[in-house]
Amino acid sequence: MILAPSRTRALILAAAVAGLFPLLLVVRLAYLQVWSAPDFRLRRERETTEHVELKGTRGLILDRDGIVLAQNVPAGSIFAMTSEVSDPGVVSNNLHEQIGLDRSQVMLRLTSRQGFVWLKRQADESQIAETENLHLKGVYVRHSDKRLYPFAEAASHVLGFVDVDGHGLSGVELFDDAQLHGKDAAVLRYRDSRGGEIPFGRSKRPAPTGGENAHLSISLPVQLAAEKAIEQYSRSVPFQSGKVIVLDADSGQILALAEYPNFDPNKFSKYPDTLLTQNSCVQTLVASQRMFLALLATTELDGGTVDMPDLIPSWRRFSSGSNRELAEILLGRVRRGHSDLHERFTNIFDPDAKSGVELPGEIAGHLDWDRVKPPRGLSLSPIQMAKAMAIMVNGGSKIKPTIFRSERDSSSAQAVRTPQKALLSATSREVRSLLQQVDRVRHNEVGVGGYQIGGIDLTDAHGSMHGDRMSGFVGFAQEDSGDGRIVVFAMIDMANKPKYADAARRIFAVVVNETMRYLESHPIAAR
Amino acid sequence: MLPDRFVHSGWGFNLAELAKEGSILAVIVAVASQLSRDAEATPIELLRVFAVAVLPSLLLLVADLRAACLCLAVSMTILFVADPTGVVLRSLALGLPLSMLPVYFVLFHVGGRRDRVLAFLNPYADPRGVGFHFIQLRIAIGSGGLSGSGYGQGVMKFGWVADPYGTGIFAVSAEEWGFVGCIFVVVVLATMLRRGYVASLRSVDTFGKLLALGITTWIALEIGLNLCPVLGLMPLSVLHPLPLFSYNPTGMIVSLSAMGVVLNVSSTSAIPPVWVARFVDSPQLFAKRIGTLLSLLGEELERSRKFKWVMYGMSIIGFVVKMWEKIGKAHK
Numbered sequence: 001m002i003l004a005p006s007r008t009r010a011l012i013l014a015a016a017v018a019g020l021f022p023l024l025l026v027v028r029l030a031y032l033q034v035w036s037a038p039d040f041r042l043r044r045e046r047e048t049t050e051h052v053e054l055k056g057t058r059g060l061i062l063d064r065d066g067i068v069l070a071q072n073v074p075a076g077s078i079f080a081m082t083s084e085v086s087d088p089g090v091v092s093n094n095l096h097e098q099i100g101l102d103r104s105q106v107m108l109r110l111t112s113r114q115g116f117v118w119l120k121r122q123a124d125e126s127q128i129a130e131t132e133n134l135h136l137k138g139v140y141v142r143h144s145d146k147r148l149y150p151f152a153e154a155a156s157h158v159l160g161f162v163d164v165d166g167h168g169l170s171g172v173e174l175f176d177d178a179q180l181h182g183k184d185a186a187v188l189r190y191r192d193s194r195g196g197e198i199p200f201g202r203s204k205r206p207a208p209t210g211g212e213n214a215h216l217s218i219s220l221p222v223q224l225a226a227e228k229a230i231e232q233y234s235r236s237v238p239f240q241s242g243k244v245i246v247l248d249a250d251s252g253q254i255l256a257l258a259e260y261p262n263f264d265p266n267k268f269s270k271y272p273d274t275l276l277t278q279n280s281c282v283q284t285l286v287a288s289q290r291m292f293l294a295l296l297a298t299t300e301l302d303g304g305t306v307d308m309p310d311l312i313p314s315w316r317r318f319s320s321g322s323n324r325e326l327a328e329i330l331l332g333r334v335r336r337g338h339s340d341l342h343e344r345f346t347n348i349f350d351p352d353a354k355s356g357v358e359l360p361g362e363i364a365g366h367l368d369w370d371r372v373k374p375p376r377g378l379s380l381s382p383i384q385m386a387k388a389m390a391i392m393v394n395g396g397s398k399i400k401p402t403i404f405r406s407e408r409d410s411s412s413a414q415a416v417r418t419p420q421k422a423l424l425s426a427t428s429r430e431v432r433s434l435l436q437q438v439d440r441v442r443h444n445e446v447g448v449g450g451y452q453i454g455g456i457d458l459t460d461a462h463g464s465m466h467g468d469r470m471s472g473f474v475g476f477a478q479e480d481s482g483d484g485r486i487v488v489f490a491m492i493d494m495a496n497k498p499k500y501a502d503a504a505r506r507i508f509a510v511v512v513n514e515t516m517r518y519l520e521s522h523p524i525a526a527r
Numbered sequence: 528m529l530p531d532r533f534v535h536s537g538w539g540f541n542l543a544e545l546a547k548e549g550s551i552l553a554v555i556v557a558v559a560s561q562l563s564r565d566a567e568a569t570p571i572e573l574l575r576v577f578a579v580a581v582l583p584s585l586l587l588l589v590a591d592l593r594a595a596c597l598c599l600a601v602s603m604t605i606l607f608v609a610d611p612t613g614v615v616l617r618s619l620a621l622g623l624p625l626s627m628l629p630v631y632f633v634l635f636h637v638g639g640r641r642d643r644v645l646a647f648l649n650p651y652a653d654p655r656g657v658g659f660h661f662i663q664l665r666i667a668i669g670s671g672g673l674s675g676s677g678y679g680q681g682v683m684k685f686g687w688v689a690d691p692y693g694t695g696i697f698a699v700s701a702e703e704w705g706f707v708g709c710i711f712v713v714v715v716l717a718t719m720l721r722r723g724y725v726a727s728l729r730s731v732d733t734f735g736k737l738l739a740l741g742i743t744t745w746i747a748l749e750i751g752l753n754l755c756p757v758l759g760l761m762p763l764s765v766l767h768p769l770p771l772f773s774y775n776p777t778g779m780i781v782s783l784s785a786m787g788v789v790l791n792v793s794s795t796s797a798i799p800p801v802w803v804a805r806f807v808d809s810p811q812l813f814a815k816r817i818g819t820l821l822s823l824l825g826e827e828l829e830r831s832r833k834f835k836w837v838m839y840g841m842s843i844i845g846f847v848v849k850m851w852e853k854i855g856k857a858h859k
Contacts, residue, residue: 029758
């Protein structure tokens, strides 16, 4: 034997390997699994789990007759896990035509350092099918819904639009987003290191709740008629912008709210942000001396401080375009310090409060009583003007303009059932009679027959409104029986072309004709 | 050249792995055989021992650094026990520091190796780079807590822990079985090693004594080279599959064969091991039979004095196969 084995050394070795080494492991394990376990558990959860939102189906938006104005269609989003794409060049060559992107764009995304990249959000069904048929490794499809507005530009400023994640960004889509969106379900998902779902899930999967449908008070035929009226006029007379509001004077329901220029919410990304989010019917203020005088006259009539016979001569001249005589009577009283006039005016027309219409971004009017010379004293939004006209002609009841056909909360419904009186019925009758003077004087221009109509030309004799070259008209129409009473507000920004000052009156006439024709077959009272 | 399907067959058999593991086993047998020969401790004989213990390691060094270190460490351990005078050990101890200098240079002054080697000390310094796998292993083990997340309920095996059924099996088990399960595994492994050393101490012949000691130490080192990196106590560069646990069919065959040899030594020891009689079941009987066959083969080869050529042959095959594998990878 060359060497003799040492029993002592063998024992030392055995003790070290079979005794001390396991002890070292146990100490280390205790540190990791007992002492630091909560911290590591937290890290594991953070790393291997994610909350995935399961979206409920968004509610439809329908007009007052049940015509679908906004709906959902099957779509999907195409994405790539870049780590799984072995040859980005081949994938981008095969895919870019299917998803309608440049090859370089697809290539750029596939070669980015991010593990997950969207290639196309809200792709339509054909694009999804074509992509799936390609069976490209690392390219996946997530099926979802896409919002579709079948009438494209119709009522676009009312409807608004949604983003790619289905959240409302303007109009009713934004204002009523909570009800339309429904309730998403957040699911805890375990994922592997590449982001794929681990086959077993330990979280409950509550089903998402679909959103409620929104039944608007808008009538698609009236809305289209209003938009067509503006559009047709825009072909012969170039103007910057235009707006029309059609309001049921008794219920406050808005039958049409048209705005020019409008946009196609299906392709919202092609329009400037200012156009997409504006709704000048509720977001702009208009200062009209003639409107202020009409409202003051109504307040004075209601207070009994001015008699109807005294008012008629000056109102006739007012109707023919001259403000001077009526202004002297009414503004003289303001200057002489009739303090209760301010209070009564505010109680009836409430210019400093918002109208309450369910559209985002509404601003309130402004009344500066100390600045005695109108029109600078009063500024109202178009919807406030329409509301004021409705109070003047509907028997004196206060109304709240609404874009919805049915009230969404009980407090509003209660308010509708028991309308507050702002004016005496007699005053309203007298004001209606005064307003109809316009019809008699300018019957040819307004051009509506077969109904009682009346209104106020917001533009003065010089074709000017607050110094701007605008054309505006707010008026009412009602059947002889007293049913179907509507208020129509029309305004055109004429871009300083005074010869077209009657543009709003012409649009008013067209819209009233179309609306009254609609109401013959769809009376509001029957609803 | 060997076809690729022969080296990496579809059912998990790996010739390179067999050659590597077999080489280590062969070296153990050879060193034990050499030391137990009835010869005088002349310088020539000592040189032969040195050659048998170190040369295969140097040969393996070119192909597989980890296997070479393992081979050298096992040889040194056998010499540590079998050389009470310390003649061979001292001469090696003098040579080792010198040989460590190039190793130190290669590890700490070439490319980014230094960062990779030292990453286990503070993996959070580069959590997305060299520290990533250390962090994932710690998360897997630590999140198991006291009782684990339940059998089959671990999530870290889904791509977070690298090679979850191979080298990462202990981390996956730790997540699912917790501290209690890990202690059970460690106790089972420690008991197995203890029994190996007991068999060595009780063996009546020197060859069996050194053989059992070498094999047990080899298995212990492989266990250490798995558990220490997984637990963040050593660099991941030395990570080795956990014997008898990891999915490694070739390694499993070699490990079971080696355990069979130890069982054979144990059965021929002065005091029959009680646990063999008590815990014998089919796999162990199978392993024992294989071990007996290998042992008999070893003795036969030793008698015919051709064993060293077989050993060298296996090392050369291992070297060639590993190099061929490396060239193939580089070509890809």
